[in-house]
Amino acid sequence: MIHKSGFVKIIGYPNVGKSTLINAIIGKNISIVTYKANTTRNNIIGILNLYNSQIIFYDTPGIIINNNYIKKYITEADIVIYITEIGKNNELFFKKININKFKFTIILLNKIDKYQNYILKNEIFNLKSNYPDFYILEISALLKFNINKLINIIINNIPYHPPYYPKDIITDRSERFIVNEIIRKNILLLYNKEIPYYVNITTEFFKEEDNLINIRSLIFVERFSHKKIIMGYNNISFNKLIKKSQIEITSFFEKKSNLLLLIKIKKIIF
Ligand SMILES: Nc1nc2c(ncn2[C@@H]2O[C@H](COP(=O)(O)OP(=O)(O)OP(=O)(O)O)[C@@H](O)[C@H]2O)c(=O)[nH]1
Ligand SMILES: [Mg+2]
Structure with missing residues (x-):
């Protein structure tokens, strides 16, 4: 070939x-x-x-x-x-x-x-x-x-060459990276001003079972005030964030997902 x-x-x-x-x-x-x-x-x-x-x-x-x-x-x-x-x-x-x-x-x-x-x-x-x-x-x-x-x-306009990657791979990024990015995107879209630039996201658990992917991700913020903004009044914003992210994760991996999302304060500045 x-x-x-x-x-x-x-x-x-x-x-x-x-x-x-x-x-x-x-x-x-x-x-x-x-x-x-x-x-x-x-x-x-x-x-x-x-x-x-x-x-x-x-x-x-x-x-x-x-x-x-x-x-x-x-x-x-x-x-x-x-x-x-x-x-x-x-x-x-x-x-x-x-x-x-x-x-x-x-x-x-x-x-x-x-x-x-x-x-x-x-x-x-x-x-x-x-x-x-x-x-x-x-x-x-x-x-x-x-x-x-x-x-x-x-x-x-590309040369004749065997494939560089296995032919069933579509990205070099890990599943955890994809989850982090979906959450980051929704934070960018759901919150105004500087909040998105103060957060860091880590997915510490990603386990795929037959019909379900179980995920636990952490949002790190520096201040309690940032955590409060992300939570929103009565947790409304946070629940929206989880729901939207979960729908997109399910759609990306073509499998039902269960996203546990937590907010942690990394460093509190007094
Ligand atoms: N109408 C229209 N909007 C587009 C098109 N392509 C991209 N956009 C919009 O342009 C905006 C920026 O798109 P991105 O793909 O994030 O642009 P980018 O160059 O990757 O941006 P950075 O990552 O910030 O450098 C989004 O709102 C897109 O929906 C297009 O063909 N038509
Ligand atoms: Mg871009």
Whole structure:
């Protein structure tokens, strides 16, 4: 069998849809998505396994702290995807990391479902004239528009190579990590202001039985006041958090789940 495998690294400003794209490609929510910027904290791998190819996608936090890090990061890729949307300063991004030096770069104009045709045509024209050496494709990660086309372009441009990962694996992340991330996403969505940035989540127990997954996770906060906010009046917010997270965990693992969630105070500042 002739098999192709390759590494694709996705980069772009915060909130442009990097994680939504990876989830659309893999067909599962392996990387959390919210409407808030800087949702993704870690590099997450999503693996697309097809009959005679395997594509390994890397999702990155949108914030670029260190240009050298990004440069090294994309040098190791077979393909770089730069994802953008209308209104972003692409020139500035490209100047910072000198993307032109890298092998095969695809520029994706995302969120096209939000704009009228004439605006899009204009934007695509501009991208094509500014970046004539790159492959430019308009997509909607949310509506999965042009995703198959994107996959075909990638397959055409990765080398012949045996699979790097077993072909039944879709992410390098553990089940516990997925649970932590689902809880973190719901905290981001359910609580305002700074609360989400003060919590740390650990799943200390994850046991899969025939028909049920038993999970115990801890939310660490620094102050009692944070704990109180997470609990909410009459525990209403906390119960919502548990319920929402449990539904999503069940849906991800395709098995009923029982989530015991506890809040612990790690360090109290007087
Ligand atoms: N209308 C529309 N919204 C989209 C599309 N793709 C992503 N979004 C929305 O854009 C927001 C950010 O999406 P993410 O996938 O979290 O973006 P990201 O680039 O991973 O963000 P960070 O992890 O914070 O860097 C979410 O509210 C998504 O639902 C799209 O194609 N159309
Ligand atoms: Mg993200």
